[in-house]
Structures are given as structure tokens and as C-alpha cells.
């Protein structure tokens with residue numbers, strides 16, 4: 450029977466730049482349409498770390514050329530990243546659906562997510578954005594621009610920004626209406642545009658980037674999904690990752706996941722938020738489960754043939 454699935458797309462589903470994204474979304478759409486073809490309802494979310502960093506850099510350089518230009522806030526860069534990624538994704542999905550004779554409307558929803566202005570994350574930036582740099586280049590950038598920079602899970606240095614937890618998806622009723630109507634919707638891209646509630650009804654953009662895995666868990670709970678699939682660059686979650694005694698995991702109970710988290714098996718900023726998000730969703734109702742696997746293995750994963758299941 451068809452399930453309602455929230456699919457969270459990682460960096461490898463989108464590539465790191467414009468030409469890479471155009472190619473990557475074609476493969477991504479095939480994996481997603483495989484699930485639609487099997488009768489599942491899907492809501493798609495995605496990351497935006499490289500893209501929001503690229504957009505912010507471009508906007509800052511505009512400002513450097515013409516100081517009269519009003520500086521573009523990071524929240525607006527987040528909105529631009531949703532539009533730009535959604536544009537490519539919805540077109541690739543539309544084409545793949547039509548090629549297989551499936552008539553289903555596809556849209557991207559600009560999605561805002563309320564965060565707590567008192568979230569401790571504002572005092573300690575942890576979310577890597579933009580491209581990788583050498584340590585030397587990163588420290589130079591930090592000194593010039595006042596940015597915080599950090600080594601990102603053994604892959605190089607990047608700028609880091611605040612990443613508050615998502616509290617509430619503002620456009621959730623629209624997302625539910627679209628999925629209930631059998632439509633395909635790309636929503637909460639880049640973890641959503643972080644906003645805070647102010648006096649009256651005004652929502653104010655916040656300079657931050659929400660983690661897309663945490664937001665996807667919140668989205669999956671809010672649309673009452675059966676399953677959250679986090680698609681990334683590894684087929685399974687491992688313990689002792691990258692060490693000679695590395696062991697791939699097929700299934701994790703919440704208790705075991707918590708134990709492995711406390712033992713430090715999952716790198717912060719890469720696998721840790723995925724396991725935490727999967728755990729949050731799997732624990733939200735007994736029948737719900739989360740799956741972490743490779744993009745190309747989504748169909749096998751949902752059939753129970755691969756990936757790491759958290760339930």
C-alpha cells in the first residue's frame with residue numbers, strides 16, 4: 450500500500466554549483482518518481498548549504514561594488530535558494546513524471562519556519578554554508594568579514610552560521626492541502642526560511658540557516674507522514690565510521706540510536722543531525738519510521754532491502 454513519505458534530499462542530490470545541479474536533479478527526480486510510480490505520496494525537502502553560501506557571497510559582492518545597494522539579509526538568501534533549487538527540481542520532476550506518463554502537478558512552496566529568538570544556537574554558529582576552503586583562506590575571510598569559520602567533518606573549512614531548531618512551519622496548511630490533493634510539493638527547502646514572530650502578525654527574517662534534517666522531521670510529523678527518508682551520500686549509517694572496525698547498521702532502535710549518539714559515533718554537522726532527526730520522527734508515533742540511505746537506493750530502501758531504518 451502507498452505510504453506518505455517525506456524525502457529529505459542531501460547535498461549529492463543537488464550538486465555544488467549551477468551545472469552540477471542541473472545534472473544531479475535529473476538523477477534525483479528518477480529516484481523520487483520511482484516512489485511515486487509505486488503509489489507513494491511524496492513531499493520533498495532539500496538542503497541549501499552550498500547554495501545559500503554562494504548566493505550570500507554574490508549578494509555581498511554586489512554590495513561591495515555599490516555600497517548604496519541595501520545589504521541582502523541571509524534570510525532573503527535562504528528564500529532565493531528555495532526558489533532556485535525548487536525551480537530546477539520541479540522542472541526535472543515534471544519532466545520525469547510526464548516521460549513516464551504520470552500526470553501530477555508539481556510545485557515548490559516558499560516556506561517559512563518559526564524559530565525561537567532565544568535559541569542558544571544564535572550564540573554558537575554551527576551550520577556550514579558555502580564552499581570549502583583551506584584553513585588559511587578561511588581564517589583570512591574570518592578576519593576580513595568577521596565571519597565564524599570551522600573545519601567541516603574532515604572535508605575542509607567553511608563559514609558557519611547560527612542554526613536554530615525549527616519550531617513551526619508557517620505554510621503547513623498549504624503543504625497538507627497539496628499533498629492531500631495528490632500533488633507533488635517541494636517544501637521547507639534549506640530547512641525553511643527562518644523567521645521569528647514579532648508584535649502583531651509580522652514575521653521577521655532571521656540571519657540563520659535551519660538544518661534541513663531537523664526541519665524535514667518536523668515537516669514529516671506535520672503532514673502525518675508514515676516515513677521520513679533522508680537521502681545522502683552513504684547507503685547506511687555506520688559505527689566507527691571511517692575506521693578499520695567500521696560496521697554498517699541495518700536497523701536502529703531509538704534506545705540504541707541514543708546510546709550511539711552519546712558514544713560520539715556520528716559526526717556533528719553531517720551524520721549526527723540525520724540520526725537525531727530520524728530518531729525524533731520515529732519516536733513521534735509508534736507506527737512511524739525513518740530511513741537513511743543513498744539517493745539511488747531510495748526504492749530498495751522503502752522496500753526494506755537496504756539503508757538504515759530507525760524505528
Ligand SMILES: Nc1ncnc2c1ncn2[C@@H]1O[C@H](COP(=O)(O)OP(=O)(O)O)[C@@H](O)[C@H]1O
Pocket residue numbers: 458459460461496680681682683685686687688689690714715716718719720721
Ligand atoms: N557514522 C557515520 N555513518 C555514515 N556516514 C557518516 C557517519 N559520520 C559521518 N558520516 C558522513 O556524513 C555524510 C553525510 O552528511 P552530509 O554530507 O553533511 O549530508 P547531506 O547529504 O545532507 O549533504 C556521509 O556522506 C558520510 O561521509
Ligand SMILES: NC(=O)OP(=O)(O)O
Pocket residue numbers: 459460495496497498499577639640658659660661662
Ligand atoms: N539547510 C541545510 O541543512 O543545508 P545542507 O543540508 O546543505 O547543509
